[in-house]
Amino acid sequence: MSLTLSRRAFLATAAAALVVPFTVRGTAKVASQPTTLNAYLRIDADGAVTIISPVSEMGQGTHTAHAAIIADELGVDISRVRVTVPQQPAPEYRLFFGQMRSVGSFGVRKWIEPLRKSAAQARTVLTQAAATRWGEDAATLTVDDGAVLDPASGRRAAFAELVADAALLPLPEEPALRPAATRRYVGKAVPRIDTAAKIDGSAVYGIDVRLPDMLHGAVRLAPVFGAEVDSIDAASAPGAIAVAEVPGGAVVIAESWWKAKRLADGLAITWKPTPHDQVSSDDISRRLRAGLDADSAPAAVTRGDAAARLGAAARVVEADYEVPFLTHVSMEPITCAAQVSDSRCEVWMSTQGHDVVREALEAVTGLPAERIFINTTYLGGGFGRKTHGEIAQQAVLASRAVGGRPVKVVWSREDDVRQGQYRPAMAARLRAALDADGRLTAMHARLSGPMMGREYAHVTIRDNMDFFSHDVLRTQKYVASDFLLDHHEVPVPPSLCPWRAVSASQNGFFLEAFIDEVAHAARQDPLAFRKALLADHPSHVAVLESVERRSNWGTPLPGPNWGRGVAIVESYGSRCAQVAEVEMVDDRPVVRRVVLALDCGEAVNPGQVETQMVGSVIDALGPALRCQVTLRDGRAEQSNFDDYPILRIDEVPQIDVEIVDTGAPIGGVGEPGLPPTAPAVANAIFAATGRRRRQTPLGQA
Amino acid sequence: MATDFTVNGRAVSSGADADTPLLWVLRDELGLMGTKYGCGIAQCGACTVLADGAPVPSCSIPVSSVAGQRIQTIEGLSPDRGHPVQRAWAEIDVPQCGYCQSGQIMTAAALLAARPDPSDADIDAAMRGVLCRCGTYPRIRAAIRRAAELARAG
Numbered sequence: 001m002s003l004t005l006s007r008r009a010f011l012a013t014a015a016a017a018l019v020v021p022f023t024v025r026g027t028a029k030v031a032s033q034p035t036t037l038n039a040y041l042r043i044d045a046d047g048a049v050t051i052i053s054p055v056s057e058m059g060q061g062t063h064t065a066h067a068a069i070i071a072d073e074l075g076v077d078i079s080r081v082r083v084t085v086p087q088q089p090a091p092e093y094r095l096f097f098g099q100m101r102s103v104g105s106f107g108v109r110k111w112i113e114p115l116r117k118s119a120a121q122a123r124t125v126l127t128q129a130a131a132t133r134w135g136e137d138a139a140t141l142t143v144d145d146g147a148v149l150d151p152a153s154g155r156r157a158a159f160a161e162l163v164a165d166a167a168l169l170p171l172p173e174e175p176a177l178r179p180a181a182t183r184r185y186v187g188k189a190v191p192r193i194d195t196a197a198k199i200d201g202s203a204v205y206g207i208d209v210r211l212p213d214m215l216h217g218a219v220r221l222a223p224v225f226g227a228e229v230d231s232i233d234a235a236s237a238p239g240a241i242a243v244a245e246v247p248g249g250a251v252v253i254a255e256s257w258w259k260a261k262r263l264a265d266g267l268a269i270t271w272k273p274t275p276h277d278q279v280s281s282d283d284i285s286r287r288l289r290a291g292l293d294a295d296s297a298p299a300a301v302t303r304g305d306a307a308a309r310l311g312a313a314a315r316v317v318e319a320d321y322e323v324p325f326l327t328h329v330s331m332e333p334i335t336c337a338a339q340v341s342d343s344r345c346e347v348w349m350s351t352q353g354h355d356v357v358r359e360a361l362e363a364v365t366g367l368p369a370e371r372i373f374i375n376t377t378y379l380g381g382g383f384g385r386k387t388h389g390e391i392a393q394q395a396v397l398a399s400r401a402v403g404g405r406p407v408k409v410v411w412s413r414e415d416d417v418r419q420g421q422y423r424p425a426m427a428a429r430l431r432a433a434l435d436a437d438g439r440l441t442a443m444h445a446r447l448s449g450p451m452m453g454r455e456y457a458h459v460t461i462r463d464n465m466d467f468f469s470h471d472v473l474r475t476q477k478y479v480a481s482d483f484l485l486d487h488h489e490v491p492v493p494p495s496l497c498p499w500r501a502v503s504a505s506q507n508g509f510f511l512e513a514f515i516d517e518v519a520h521a522a523r524q525d526p527l528a529f530r531k532a533l534l535a536d537h538p539s540h541v542a543v544l545e546s547v548e549r550r551s552n553w554g555t556p557l558p559g560p561n562w563g564r565g566v567a568i569v570e571s572y573g574s575r576c577a578q579v580a581e582v583e584m585v586d587d588r589p590v591v592r593r594v595v596l597a598l599d600c601g602e603a604v605n606p607g608q609v610e611t612q613m614v615g616s617v618i619d620a621l622g623p624a625l626r627c628q629v630t631l632r633d634g635r636a637e638q639s640n641f642d643d644y645p646i647l648r649i650d651e652v653p654q655i656d657v658e659i660v661d662t663g664a665p666i667g668g669v670g671e672p673g674l675p676p677t678a679p680a681v682a683n684a685i686f687a688a689t690g691r692r693r694r695q696t697p698l699g700q701a
Numbered sequence: 702m703a704t705d706f707t708v709n710g711r712a713v714s715s716g717a718d719a720d721t722p723l724l725w726v727l728r729d730e731l732g733l734m735g736t737k738y739g740c741g742i743a744q745c746g747a748c749t750v751l752a753d754g755a756p757v758p759s760c761s762i763p764v765s766s767v768a769g770q771r772i773q774t775i776e777g778l779s780p781d782r783g784h785p786v787q788r789a790w791a792e793i794d795v796p797q798c799g800y801c802q803s804g805q806i807m808t809a810a811a812l813l814a815a816r817p818d819p820s821d822a823d824i825d826a827a828m829r830g831v832l833c834r835c836g837t838y839p840r841i842r843a844a845i846r847r848a849a850e851l852a853r854a855g
Contacts, residue, residue: 059798059835191794198799199790200782201735201775205800208734216729256717258725331739331747331800331834380737380800381834413740611797611840618836641744641832649838650825 035163037125038171039092040118041070047146047160049076051083051115054093054100055107056352057194058330058379058386059615060670061608062107064192068185068605069112073119073178075143076159078185078193085376088369089354101387102352103498105572105668108604112666120175122166129165130157189607194378206335206350206377207410214337215241217398217409218260220267221249224634225420225493227271236268243267244401247390251398257410274634276493281425281630284492285322288427291448291488292320298464298489301474304482306433309442313433317521319514321430322695323506324628325492326423326499329644332380333416337408338395340365345372345396348408350379353387360389364396383619384498385421417644418636422629423499424450424469425492428510433482438522440533442482445473445510451489452496452503468498472507472569472675477540478515478533493634500619501671504571508675509682509696512567516683517692526683527553527566527579534568539599539662543577544568546597546658551579559583562592565683569675572668574600578617578676581653582684589685589698591621593654598673601666603659609669613657616673621653622646624678625699706767708733709777719765723757724748726764727774735775735803739832746831749804750774756811758830775803778810786810789848797835804831809845818849 034044042050051070057063063083071078086093089100095110123143130148131138134155142149147158197203222228227248234243237252240263244251250269254260291297310316336349345365351357354374361372379386391409398407411419426449433442452468453459459467464487465474473485499505519529527548534540544566547553551564561584568577581593594617603609627644630637638644678696686692703714708731715726722741727733727750736759739747743758750759751773778784782791786809796802805828812819812827819827824845833841 059796061797191791192796194799195791195794195796196782198796198802199787199806200778201733201803203799204734205737207738210732210734256721256725256729258717258721258729329834331737331745331798331832333738379798381798383834410738413742607794611835611837614839615797615836618838619834640742641740642742646832646834647836647838648829648832649841650829652836652838655839 035167037122037163037167038118039090040115041122043159043163045160047080047158049074049081049159051081052086053083054086054111056085056102056350056376056379056382057083058102058352058382060107060612061192061605062102063194064190064608065108065604066111066115067193068190069115070119072183072186073116074123075178076146078190080146081193083193087373087375089358094355099355101355102382103384103387105670105672107670109573109666109668112604116177117175120177121171124172124175125166125169126159126162128169129162133157133165186604187602187606190605192608203378205332205380206337206348207332207380209337209348209377209408211337211339211348211406214406214408215253215255215402216257216260217251217253217395217407218257218264219246219249219251219394219409219411219415220264220269221415221419222271223418224271224274224277225495227274230270230272233268236266237263239263242401244397246394246397251394251409253398253402253407261412274493277634279493279634280632281324284425284631287490288322288425288448289320291490292427292429292446294488297446297486299484299486300463300465300470301483301485304442306442306444306482306484309482310431310433310444313441314436315434315521317432317434317518319430319517319692319694320427321510321513322427323425323509324630324696325425325494326623326627327417327421327629327644328381328383328385328497328499329416329641329646330379330381330383330385333413334386334391334411335409336391336395337406338392338399339404339406340396340399341404343367343371346375347373347392347395348375348377349392350377351386352379352382353389356387357389357392360393361396364393383500384502388421388497413641414639417629417639420494421497422494423505424452424496426506430510430514432514432518434518434522438524440479440518440522443479444484447473447485447487449490450492450496451487455496456498469503470507471503472511472571475570476511477537477570493631500616501571501674504569504671504675508567508569508571509678512569512676512679513682513694516565516679516686525554530566530568539575539664540568540570542660542662543575543597543599546660547577547579547595550656550658551581551595553579557581561585561688563684563687563689565680565685565687567676567679567683569672571672571675573665574598574667574669574672576672576676578680580677580680580684582681582688584685584688589625589681591625591653591681593656594677594680595656596673597658597660599660599662599664599667600669600672601661601664603661606659609659610657612669613673614655616671617655617677618647618652620674620677621681624681624696626697628697704764704768706770706772708772709774715764717764720763722760723750723762723764723767723772724759727759733774733776737800737803739801745801746808747801747804749807749831751807751811754811754814756808773807775807778806784810785848785851786813786844788851789844793840793844793847795837795840795844797837801831801833805833805841809841809848812845813849813852817852819845
C-alpha cells in the first residue's frame with residue numbers, strides 16, 4: 001500500500017517535471033511525445049489536452065474554470081483536459097505588474113481571453129493540418145469532441161493524430177472564436193475537475209511531496225518579530241543530520257519530520273534584542289490612535305475641499321474604527337521541498353507567488369532564473385499567505401546543509417500563526433458633512449497604520465497612494481466631490497502580507513460601518529440611503545435591491561434582540577452587497593442569516609462562484625466575531641486553532657447567494673465576497689442594540 | 702519496541718518511537734499521505750482516522766496506543782471512491798482546496814455507521830471537530846444527508 005502511494009506521489013511530480021513551456025514549437029515530431037502548441041496548451045500523445053495555467057489551484061476553482069474555457073473553445077470533452085502550472089515564470093504568465101502570482105482575484109477575469117485565444121489558435125492549426133492532409137478547405141471542417149471532422153465525407157482525425165503536423169504551422173495572431181452558442185461548459189455549474197482526487201486522499205499538496213532520498217526539516221524561528229539569530233548550539237540537537245541556520249532561526253534536519261520537530265523544540269538557540277522586544281498590542285493601538293489625532297497626514301486622494309465643507313457643515317458625523325492583525329491559517333501549513341546543487345535548484349511547493357519564489361531562490365542560490373525550477377502542487381488554502389518565498393529559501397539552505405539531498409521543510413501550526421505575515425492592524429477616523437437637509441456633501445477618511453505596499457511589495461509609493469492600503473476608500477462612490485483620503489504611516493513590528501481581499505477587508509469595514517452611522521444621523525433608512533447615493537451606479541443598485549428583496553428588508557424579525565445590517569463593497573472589479581441578521585444572546589452577537597448578492601459580470605462557473613461567496617462569508621465571520629492576533633513582549637500571543645478559532649460547522653448561518661448580471665465587465669470572485677460581512681454584522685448589532693461597535697472582533701461589547 | 706496494528710486491513714509493524722503520533726507513522730513511515738497534518742493538538746480534525754471504527758485525531762495519539770487496533774484511513778475507505786460518503790461528496794462537489802476533506806469524510810463515515818439517519822444536530826455535533834478554512838460546511842451538511850440516502854438505497 002505504501003508502494004502504491006509512493007509511486008502516485010512520484011508520478012505527480014514527474015508529470016509536473018515534464019512541463020517545459022518553452023519547448024520550441026515543432027520540435028516534438030513524434031506522436032509519443034507531448035506537443036506544445038503555445039504558451040498555454042499542449043496535446044499529449046494520448047490525446048489529452050494539458051493547460052499550462054498561470055494560476056495555482058488553492059480551492060478557488062480556477063483550474064476548473066480554465067478547463068471549461070479551453071474545452072469549449074478547442075472542442076474537447078472537459079474530462080480530456082488536465083491543468084498544470086509552469087515550472088518557470090515567463091511573460092505570458094505574468095500579471096500587469098510583471099509578476100506571476102495567483103492573487104488579486106485575477107484567476108479567471110485576467111486569463112479568460114488569453115486562454116480562449118490560445119485554444120482558438122490550437123483549433124485553427126489542427127483544423128488546417130487536417131485540411132492539408134485531406135486536400136480540403138479548412139473552412140469546410142469542424143471540430144467535435146477532440147477531433148477534426150469533415151461533415152461532407154464523414155472523415156475524422158483525432159487531435160493527437162494531427163498535432164505533430166499542426167505544430168509546424170504558424171499560429172494565427174487573431175484566430176476566430178467559436179460562437180458562444182457552441183459552449184457546453186462556460187456559464188454552467190460544471191463539477192470541479194479536482195474533486196475525485198480530493199475525496200480519495202490522492203491529491204498531492206506541498207506537504208505530501210516525497211522524493212527519493214528525501215530528508216525532513218522542522219524550523220525553530222524567532223519568537224520576537226524580526227529578531228536575528230545570536231547563537232545556535234548544534235550539539236543541543238543530538239541525532240539531527242544537520243542544523244541549518246536560516247534568516248531568523250534554524251532548520252533542524254532528520255529522517256522524519258516528527259524527529260526533526262522534537263529536536264528543533266530542544267535546540268539551544270538565542271536571538272539578538274530588537275527595538276520592539278517589549279511592544280504590545282496596546283502600544284500599537286496607542287500609536288494608531290495618535291495617528292488619527294495628528295493635525296495632518298500625507299494625502300492619497302484629494303478632490304475638492306473636504307476640510308472647508310466640513311468646517312461649514314450643518315452637522316458633522318465623526319467616528320473612529322480599529323482592526324487588529326489577522327493571520328491566514330491555511331489548513332495546509334507552510335511547506336516546501338528543495339533540492340539544490342551548484343548548477344540547479346528545484347523546489348516542490350504549494351505556492352501562489354511564483355516570481356516571488358524565483359526571486360527568493362535567485363538570491364539564496366546565486367543561480368540565474370533559467371536554472372531554477374518550481375513544481376507547483378495543489379495548495380491546501382492560500383488566502384495570500386503563500387505568496388512568500390521565505391520557506392523556499394529555508395528549504396534550499398536545508399538541502400545545501402546536507403550536501404544537496406532533497407529536504408522537505410514543514411512549519412508547525414504554531415510557526416504559521418506566530419511568524420507574522422499578517423493583515424495589518426489599522427485605525428481610521430471618518431468624518432462626514434451633512435447639510436441642513438441631511439445630504440452628505442463631503443467626507444474625510446484618515447487612515448493610521450503601516451503602508452503595506454512599501455513593506456510587502458517593496459513598491460514605490462507615488463503621491464502617497466498605496467494600492468495595498470487604500471482599496472475601497474480610494475474608489476468610494478458615496479461622495480463625488482469634496483473628498484479627502486490621507487494616511488498617517490505607523491510602522492509595525494510584524495511582517496505584513498495580503499490577506500483575503502487585502503485592504504478592502506478593513507477599509508470596507510470602516511466605510512460601510514461609517515455610512516451606516518451617517519444614514520442614521522440623517523434619519524434615513526441605511527439601505528435606502530446607500531441606494532440614493534449610488535443611484536448613478538446600476539450594478540451597485542442591482543445588488544442592493546437583490547438583498548433588500550430577498551432579506552425582506554424592513555419587515556419584523558423574530559425578536560427584540562434581533563437586527564439587520566446592510567453593507568456593499570466594490571472590490572476586485574465586482575460589487576457585493578450583504579444583509580446580515582444578528583440575534584444578541586447575552587450581549588453576544590450570533591449571526592443567523594446572511595443574504596448576499598454579487599455582480600461579477602460573466603460568471604464562468606456559477607456553481608463555484610456560489611461556493612466562493614459562501615466560503616467568503618464563513619471566512620469573514622471568524623475575524624468579524626472573534627479572531628485576532630495580539631502582541632505581547634514583541635511576539636504573537638496566539639498559536640493555534642484553540643486561540644485563533646475560525647468558524648466551526650455548527651456556527652454557520654444560513655447563507656443565501658444570488659448572482660446578479662447587469663452586463664458589467666467580468667470581475668473577480670475569490671475576494672469580493674469577504675469585505676461586506678464584517679460591516680453588515682456591525683450594522684446589524686447596532687440595529688439590535690442601538691449601540692455601535694467600532695472595533696473588530698465584534699464579539700465582545 | 703515495535704507496535705503492531707492493522708492499517709486498511711493489512712498488518713503493520715511500526716518501529717517508530719512509542720510516543721510518535723500515529724499521524725507521522727501513517728505519513729512518513731507508511732507513505733499514506735491522504736491523512737493530513739493541520740494543528741497537532743486535536744483542534745482541527747484534518748488528521749482524523751478510524752480506530753476500531755471510531756474517529757480519532759491521529760496527530761495527538763501515540764502510535765503505541767493503537768497496538769492491536771484496526772486503523773482505517775481515507776485510502777482504505779473504498780477501492781474506487783464507492784463509499785456512500787465519497788459518492789455523495791462527488792455528487793454535491795464538496796471540496797474546495799480539499800486539504801481537510803479526508804478528515805471530514807472519515808468523520809462523516811463514522812457518523813453514518815453509528816447513526817444511519819442523522820439529524821441536523823447529529824451532523825453538527827459529529828462534524829464540529831473538523832475545521833474547513835474554505836467554508837465548505839453547507840455542502841458537507843448536504844452531502845451527509847445525501848450519503849445517508851445513498852447508504853439506505855444500498
